[in-house]
Amino acid sequence: MIDIWEGLQAAFWLVVTFDAELWAISLRSLQVSLSAVVVASLIAIPFGTFLAVQRFRYRRLAISIMNALMGLPPVVVGLMLYILLSRSGPFGVLGLLFTPTAMIIAQVIIITPLIASIAHQAMRELWAEYHDLLISLHTTKWQRIRTLIWDGRRNLLTASLAGFGRAIGEVGAIMIVGGNIDNATRVLTTAIALETGKGDFALALGLGFVLIGLALAVNIAIHWLSRTEREGRW
Amino acid sequence: MRHLISLVLTGFLAMPLAADEIRLAVTTSFENSGLADVLLPAIKADTGIEVQLLVVGTGQALRLGEAGDVDAILVHSKAAEEAFVSDGYGTHRRKIMFNDFVLIGPADDPSAIADADSAVDAMRRIAEQGGPFVSRGDDSGTHKAELQLWAAAGLPVDGFGPSYLSVGAGMGAALNTASGINAYILADRASWLNFGNKGDLALLFAGDPALFNQYAYLPVNPEKHPSVRNDLALQLEDWLTGETAAELINGYEINGEALFVFNAQP
Secondary structure, rough: OOHHHHHHHHHHHHOOOOOOOHHHHHHHHHHHHHHHHHHHHHHHHHHHHHHHHOOOOOHHHHHHHHHHOOOOHHHHHHHHHHHHHHHHHHOOOHHHOOOOHHHHHHHHHHHHHHHHHHHHHHHHHHHHHHHHHHHOOOOOHHHHHHHHHHHHHHHHHHHHHHHHHHOOOOHHHHHHHOOOOOOOOOEEEEEEHHHHHHOOHHHHHHHHHHHHHHHHHHHHHHHHHHHHOOOOOO | OOOHHHHHHHHOOOOOOOOOOEEEEEEEEHHOHHHHHHHHHHHHHHHHHEEEEEEEEEHHHHHHOOOOOOEEEEOOHHHHHHHHHOOEEEOEEEEEEEEEEEEEEEOOOOOOOHHOOOOOHHHHHHHOOOOOEEEEOOOOHHHHHHHHHHOOOOOOHHHHHHHEEEEOOHHHHHHHHHHHOOOOEEEEHHHHOOOOOOOOOEEEEEHHHHEEEEEEEEEOOOOOOOOOOOOHHHHHHHHHHHHHHHHHHHHHOOEEOOHHHHHOOO
């Protein structure tokens, strides 16, 4: 229990003293995870909506696979990506291994199924509501998808934020493809793993509290920017 | 949304690989000792080389070297290193320094290993008393050294049963486990001295030459992987075997105890 109190103290001092290293790794965490969320959302939201609107033969199978992929073990994703990006692997020439780009790719793979799944669920319900209207207006498929995405944007925001939550707290994959290199690919979660390994629980917990605070700040900021939960806007 | 997109763009663009960066795979025990924090700034100041450390177990370090994902490795497992060179993955093996392993255990020492005549004798005593023993179990240099000690004691590891815990983790994580259940463990001295969660554990046995732990530097063979920076690897080797390195390594202390002995041959 004393450790938790010390962790809170460590977090407090790290934040109030504007610790330069903490800033660097926090910003890198944000940079990697936000990039991953945007890329994954650009893939997952149209895909999830498409699955809701379009009926095709293997639709059920596609949905099942997508839902199953939500449980992808990050370590396995990291290892597969390592093998692909390694100098002796097929994409070795790109020199991406142990760079933030590799970490972004890993997180995109991990969170795309999650965002697509939640998006699909939300869009399916909205589509049930809009179906007759949009069909009777003779809209094209693309117009229907766009309408659903726009009118369901609040739910889609939740889907993206769920993806962000998984990305910013992820450590298994980025440890392997990022390498936890100081000043290059160290982020909050890998720094926490490192400090835990050194037995410095107070600092590890302090970084953990900073991570939680950061996730909270991003969620609040995005809700504020998109003006949800305001009177007359919902 | 626009802000997010611009953030993504900077995310992709802001990752240049500067000219003089070298990737060096090192073992967790080296990094946990804190010596890297002393050496890296000096290397940067003297040679201009920015060393990017990949802190992994010896097994993974060798794999990274075989794949050409790092430019050089600094590890401590002689047999595996020699195989690495003879298989053509490394150009040569250069001794840099050594430190030693220590046997850690509960402070009341139920197996009385503090009175042992040798490291092998201490291992026998632990096995006879049956008191829990935490093994790294991750194919690291420390793990291999531990297995050699068991073999020298004539004790098969798989015959120990549940009191032998193979945790498959780094030095720090394994020490955390040992601290949690008050078990015996083989650790390198540097990691032990720097470890912050000692609990009831204490250093019980050390000093047997069988516990010496040689670190060696192996540049990755540029003939296998043309993309590795062999020029920087050789420059770094010169520095690591030079006088500045000797002073810094021999002078590095934790709580007044010297940790490493520089023994590179010029």
